[in-house]
Amino acid sequence: MTVEYGVINIGTVSFPSDPARLSIRNTVSRYASDLGIYIYDSSVQLGSFENNTLTLNDRPVSLPAETVGMLGSDSRYSGNTDDRIHVFDQDIVTAQTWKKLDVPYYMQDGSRYDIDAALIIEAGVLLEFNSGSKLQISSSGSLKAIGTMAAPILFTGLEKTRVTGMASSFIVVTALTISWIM
Amino acid sequence: MTVEYGVINIGTVSFPSDPARLSIRNTVSRYASDLGMHIYDSSVQLGSFENNTLTLNDRPVKLPAEMVGVLGSDSQYSGNTDDRIHVFDQDIVTAQTWKKLDVPYYMQDSSRYDVNAALIIDAGVSLEFNSGSKLQVSSSGSLMAIGTETDPVLFTGLEQVPGYWGGIEFYRSNSTDNQLDYVIVEYAxxxxxxxxxxxxxxxxxxxxxxxxxxxxxxxxxxxxxxYRYGGESDGCYITLTNNTYSNNASGDF
Structure with missing residues (x-):
């Protein structure tokens, strides 16, 4: 399937009491003036997301942190004006793996992203943090980020500045957390 | 992994009843406006800390005295604005060795650092003490600092002023491991x-x-x-051999 020339080509509206359910496979989403796909919140039940192409849009995807693990490396996310996965703040409460895609992740909200479940970040993943954001691993969460010498994992600020109070890529490991950072 | 441009790049919040556990290996922490890494207190369980690089931050590391032994010499701590390991006061209750790193240790708190376990300080280590701080080796602790002629262990004040810090006090500590050899102690x-x-x-x-x-x-x-509190009849078993004394206001010993 191909969807093109929308503002948001594929959008969802969903509530926990009334969730949206969909699967997207072998689909091209292109020429959106804003987003190729927009996942409204973590109540969206994305059954499968496979072999899609999100390109030539302004941005490929906007979705909550809790749903990021659905994005697979068998899809293409590059070739957009703003080539980043836009991740907004919603607590991670489901164990998941953030995969190495062909674009970086952008933690867009200036807030604390809570990790309340086991989060694995694959080698080679790049995460950019907006000003005022941080990643907090709570007592029920963990962070395992094992890179390699050739493909390290990068946690960085949107702006490359050391001015206090500006970009804050800040990993906080809290109580009962078991984390490996490598 | 690389973490960069945070205020504190890798931080911990931990309590004895609810400890944080983590391992950090092969990781670069840089460009922090404050700390490359902050260990909140000794309840943090740092499983391993190996081959890391903490550089281009304001300060590389801040951690309690009880945790200093986890820092290894296979990591880089230099190249920051303030190139010192900032050590805050929390009693040493676990036997450990403070290793020679590529930067000195700075005992930042104006308080008494209690050594209540066996502490070994490697040759070549440099410790700077803030005003009002001191190192006290208690009855359950010991202090072994064995330097070499070319690589002594240095205990000094942050400022080079006599009396700037309190010095090393052996307080009813009867361990045969209390040995200072090829050390320099000054400005206390x-x-x-x-x-x-x-x-x-x-x-x-x-x-x-x-x-x-x-x-x-x-x-x-x-x-x-x-300062010798008394002789052997008073329970003071002190051996002073082949030392060099200079400019001690009340006398050498």
Whole structure:
């Protein structure tokens, strides 16, 4: 399937009491003036997301942190004006793996992203943090980020500045957390 | 992994009843406007800390005295604005070795750092003490600092002023591991110059104190170079051999 020339080509509206359910496979989403796909919140039940192409849009995807693990490396996310996965703040409460895609992740909200479940970040993943954001691993969460010498994992600020109070890529490991950072 | 441009790049919040556990290996932490890494307190369980690089931050690491032994010499801590390991006061209750890193340790708190377990300080280590701080080796602790002629262990004040810090005190510590060899102790002796020194002892017949200082330099004390609380009949078993003393206001020992 191909969807093109929308503002948001594929959008969802969903509530926990009334969730949206969909699967997207072998689909091209292109020429959106804003987003190729927009996942409204973590109540969206994305059954499968496979072999899609999100390109030539302004941005490929906007979705909550809790749903990021659905994005697979068998899809293409590059070739957009703003080539980043836009991740907004919603607590991670489901164990998941953030995969190495062909674009970086952008933690867009200036807030604390809570990790309340086991989060694995694959080698080679790049995460950019907006000003005022941080990643907090709570007592029920963990962070395992094992890179390699050739493909390290990068946690960085949107702006490359050391001015206090500006970009804050800040990993906080809290109580009962078991984390490996490598 | 690389973490960069945070205020504190890798931080911890931890409590004894609810500890944080983590391992950090092969990781670069850089461009932090404050700290490359902050260990909140000794309840943090740092499983391993290996081959990391903490550079281009304001400060590389801040951690409690009890955790200093986890820092290894296979990591880089230099190249920051303030190139020192910032050590805050929390009693040392676990036997450990403080290794020679590529930066000095800075005992930042103006308080008494209690050594209540076996502490070994490697040759070539440099410790800077803030005003009002001191190192006290208790009855359950010991201090072994064995330097070499070319790589002594340095205990000094943040500022080079006699009496700037309190010095090393062996307080009813009767361990044969209390050995200072090829060390330099300077600018201590804060307090009453008649009963203070760069190295001091507190001992009683029922709770003796034992230590040796050999091949060392003891200088610029506001009080004594070495203050001996008493003789062996008082429970003070102190060996001083082949040391160099200079500019100790109350005398050498």
């Amino acid at each position: 002796g804060a307090g009453d110059p008649l009963s203070s020194g760069n190295i001091t002892s507190v001992c009683f017949p029922s709770t003796p104190t034992r230590f040796s200082v050999t091949n060392s330099v003891i200088k610029d004390s506001f009080g004594w170079g070495v």
